[in-house]
Amino acid sequence: xxxxxxxxxxxxxxxxxxxxxxxxxxxxxxxxxxxxxxxxxxxxxxxxxxxxxxxxxxxxxxxxxxxxxxxxxxxxxxxxxxxxxxxxxxxxxxxxxxxxxxxxxxxxxxxxxxxxxxxxxxxxxxxxxxxxxxxxxxxxxxxxxxxxxxxxxxxxxxxxxxxxxxxxxxxxxxxxxxxxxxxxxxxxxxxxxxxxxxxxxxxxxxxxxxxxxxxxxxxxxxxxxxxxxxxxxxxxxxxxxxxxxxxxxxxxxxxxxxxxxxxxxxxxxxxxxxxxxxxxxxxxxxxxxxxxxxxxxxxxxxxxxxxxxxxxxxxxxxxxxxxxxxxxxxxxxxxxxxxxxxxxxxxxxxxxxxxxxxxxxxxxxxxxxxxxxxxxxxxxxxxxxxxxxxxxxxxxxxxxxxxxxxxxxxxxxxxxxxxxxxxxxxxxxxxxxxxxxxxxxxxxxxxxxxxxxxxxxxxxxxxxxxxxxxxxxxxxxxxxxxxxxxxxxxxxxxxxxxxxxxxxxxxxxxxxxxxxxxxxxxxxxxxxxxxxxxxxxxxxxxxxxxxxxxxxxxxxxxxxxxxxxxxxxxxxxxxxxxxxxxxxxxxxxxxxxxxxxxxxxxxxxxxxxxxxxxxxxxxxxxxxxxxxxxxxxxxxx
RNA sequence: GCCGAUGUAGCUCAGCCGGUAGAGCAACUGAUUCGUAAUCAGUAGGUCACCAGUUCGAUUCUGGUCAUCGGCUCCA
Numbered sequence: 001x002x003x004x005x006x007x008x009x010x011x012x013x014x015x016x017x018x019x020x021x022x023x024x025x026x027x028x029x030x031x032x033x034x035x036x037x038x039x040x041x042x043x044x045x046x047x048x049x050x051x052x053x054x055x056x057x058x059x060x061x062x063x064x065x066x067x068x069x070x071x072x073x074x075x076x077x078x079x080x081x082x083x084x085x086x087x088x089x090x091x092x093x094x095x096x097x098x099x100x101x102x103x104x105x106x107x108x109x110x111x112x113x114x115x116x117x118x119x120x121x122x123x124x125x126x127x128x129x130x131x132x133x134x135x136x137x138x139x140x141x142x143x144x145x146x147x148x149x150x151x152x153x154x155x156x157x158x159x160x161x162x163x164x165x166x167x168x169x170x171x172x173x174x175x176x177x178x179x180x181x182x183x184x185x186x187x188x189x190x191x192x193x194x195x196x197x198x199x200x201x202x203x204x205x206x207x208x209x210x211x212x213x214x215x216x217x218x219x220x221x222x223x224x225x226x227x228x229x230x231x232x233x234x235x236x237x238x239x240x241x242x243x244x245x246x247x248x249x250x251x252x253x254x255x256x257x258x259x260x261x262x263x264x265x266x267x268x269x270x271x272x273x274x275x276x277x278x279x280x281x282x283x284x285x286x287x288x289x290x291x292x293x294x295x296x297x298x299x300x301x302x303x304x305x306x307x308x309x310x311x312x313x314x315x316x317x318x319x320x321x322x323x324x325x326x327x328x329x330x331x332x333x334x335x336x337x338x339x340x341x342x343x344x345x346x347x348x349x350x351x352x353x354x355x356x357x358x359x360x361x362x363x364x365x366x367x368x369x370x371x372x373x374x375x376x377x378x379x380x381x382x383x384x385x386x387x388x389x390x391x392x393x394x395x396x397x398x399x400x401x402x403x404x405x406x407x408x409x410x411x412x413x414x415x416x417x418x419x420x421x422x423x424x425x426x427x428x429x430x431x432x433x434x435x436x437x438x439x440x441x442x443x444x445x446x447x448x449x450x451x452x453x454x455x456x457x458x459x460x461x462x463x464x465x466x467x468x469x470x471x472x473x474x475x476x477x478x479x480x481x482x483x484x485x486x487x488x489x490x491x492x493x494x495x496x497x498x499x500x501x502x503x504x505x506x507x508x509x510x511x512x513x514x515x516x517x518x519x520x521x522x523x524x525x526x527x528x529x530x531x532x533x534x535x536x537x538x539x540x541x542x543x544x545x546x547x548x549x550x551x552x553x554x555x556x557x558x559x560x561x562x563x564x565x566x567x568x569x570x571x572x573x574x575x576x577x578x579x580x581x582x583x584x585x586x587x588x589x590x591x592x593x594x595x596x597x598x599x600x601x602x603x604x605x606x607x608x609x610x611x612x613x614x615x616x617x618x619x620x621x622x623x624x625x626x627x628x629x630x631x632x633x634x635x636x637x
Numbered sequence: 638g639c640c641g642a643u644g645u646a647g648c649u650c651a652g653c654c655g656g657u658a659g660a661g662c663a664a665c666u667g668a669u670u671c672g673u674a675a676u677c678a679g680u681a682g683g684u685c686a687c688c689a690g691u692u693c694g695a696u697u698c699u700g701g702u703c704a705u706c707g708g709c710u711c712c713a
Contacts, residue, residue: 112640318712376713518713521713580673614674
């Protein structure tokens with residue numbers, strides 16, 4: 001029987017049923033054969049060798065698409081697995097997908113792999129590529145597949161097959177050379193189509209992501225269309241290292257994390273603290289504009305209160321405790337308790353709600369040693385925390401306002417972010433009605449604000465659903481910053497209530513939210529976002545005065561006074577160095593404006609500003625420069 | 638917490654098979670008074686992360702601890 005095949009230009013061909021995609025393509029545009037990695041048959045990705053069994057629309061996948069790149073990388077991971085097994089006999093394979101920017105494969109092997117093994121593995125991979133083995137797909141019944149992988153001693157593959165849903169009767173395997181892998185595919189036609197790859201790092205990874213399972217060895221690598229693109233990517237990684245906030249924190253003298261003081265504890269230097277102050281100052285004003293009340297709770301609270309809130313039962317391992325006058329106190333890991341007590345300090349009417357308590361609250365959490373990371377994961381941090389206590393019917397508008405606040409705040413810094421809505425987990429408390437109400441409220445807020453989001457099924461907190469906003473660092477690692485969480489537990493546990501219009505007591509709902517998240521973490525991603533070159537309004541030093549010679553110092557001092565008095569953050573580079581040297585210093589400190597003062601400027605009672613990107617603004621009277629800077633700051637540039 | 642790697646001057650890094658350490662930049666001092674990314678010269682700076690062990694002798698070898706880095710798990 002013949003079938004119809006439609007190609008991307010809508011040209012239609014007739015073929016015998018079962019024709020290979022590659023063969024069909026040959027009839028259409030033979031010259032594309034060499035560059036096509038895979039096809040989509042009726043929108044389903046498939047191998048070039050796959051048979052077309054019905055009337056179909058065919059699309060081509062080549063290296064220029066993310067899909068093509070991902071197929072290529074997945075194929076490279078198979079080649080790597082083959083190479084690893086050949087170089088290290090007895091290594092067992094588990095899973096090896098393509099990921100953003102590359103791929104990995106997890107192995108079990110008696111010895112530890114190190115980066116020193118990479119040249120050996122890479123050399124073997126090159127041989128496999130040179131041999132140009134075709135990737136051959138086969139379909140086996142579950143029983144056959146299990147038998148095959150048992151014979152090959154691949155117990156991880158056997159486990160994967162066993163855990164497939166009942167209704168899956170057949171699995172596919174891919175062979176290249178002597179290597180066989182359980183795999184859904186598709187793959188590129190043959191190993192020879194791999195042009196550029198590199199192994200990058202090795203790390204431990206729990207089998208199936210569960211820390212109770214055995215730890216396997218994961219080798220990360222990447223692959224590209226050609227060597228140039230690979231080199232571009234490797235250069236990008238080098239550039240990313242220069243944006244690392246830990247490096248910039250030292251170079252720009254912002255902060256330190258000192259071994260003597262303790263891991264995960266940040267010490268802010270003057271410039272880092274100034275940056276922090278500017279952010280916090282801005283944020284406080286933004287909160288006041290939005291109807292928040294500023295409050296502040298104590299750093300330690302009696303342990304009984306933590307028992308009442310549930311933290312002692314659910315969060316104890318992450319808490320620090322201390323003893324004062326034979327009383328045990330918990331050092332706060334969250335700010336909510338004091339806010340509960342503020343609410344309870346008097347009888348509340350429905351007319352009082354919503355109440356929005358805002359606190360730049362410093363918390364301590366005992367984070368596991370292996371997770372600490374510069375400013376991004378620390379043990380003491382300050383949240384721009386708020387608890388909003390409202391009536392259930394106010395939930396929607398409150399969440400909307402918060403989502404809007406987050407969008408606004410991220411816009412001010414020019415951040416792009418990813419949003420996740422996390423729904424009810426298996427282990428949770430509360431009624432279905434409450435959960436539905438809260439989840440719908442969160443979802444509506446996202447829709448009303450036109451925020452694109454992914455649903456993270458079952459990943460909510462045990463007490464309520466949440467929206468998480470994630471920012472990326474220089475290496476594209478995601479960090480949770482803003483979050484909005486609904487909480488039915490605390491109002492219950494603290495017996496919060498308000499008097500309704502009906503004169504009866506009612507239970508309010510609580511929202512827990514942060515906008516920037518943790519100030520430390522936010523500053524970390526902020527530093528990497530701007531690569532240390534902060535916009536003028538944030539820059540700890542906005543301008544620097546550079547004298548050409550010692551002669552101009554007296555005049556420069558008067559300029560300095562004037563700038564400082566007008567609220568501009570300014571430094572003096574008056575030391576006995578050449579102008580070029582001072583410019584270089586200011587440039588490396590990423591100071592937005594360098595104000596050159598030579599004889600001409602003294603004469604004209606002016607300054608000669610040079611921007612950090614090398615533009616020369618000519619000669620400006622000091623007042624004009626001050627006005628210019630204030631204008632720029634006003635626009636948050 | 639787990640896996641792996643790393644830890645030498647403020648920073649970046651040398652230092653072979655065990656004989657107690659160097660470079661560049663930064664710092665300091667002096668000279669130079671200079672117009673848009675590095676002036677010259679000199680000086681100082683290290684319990685080689687820490688603690689044990691082996692050894693006549695350990696920065697080097699062994700073990701442990703701590704910290705950092707890359708991941709995993711967890712999280713703002």
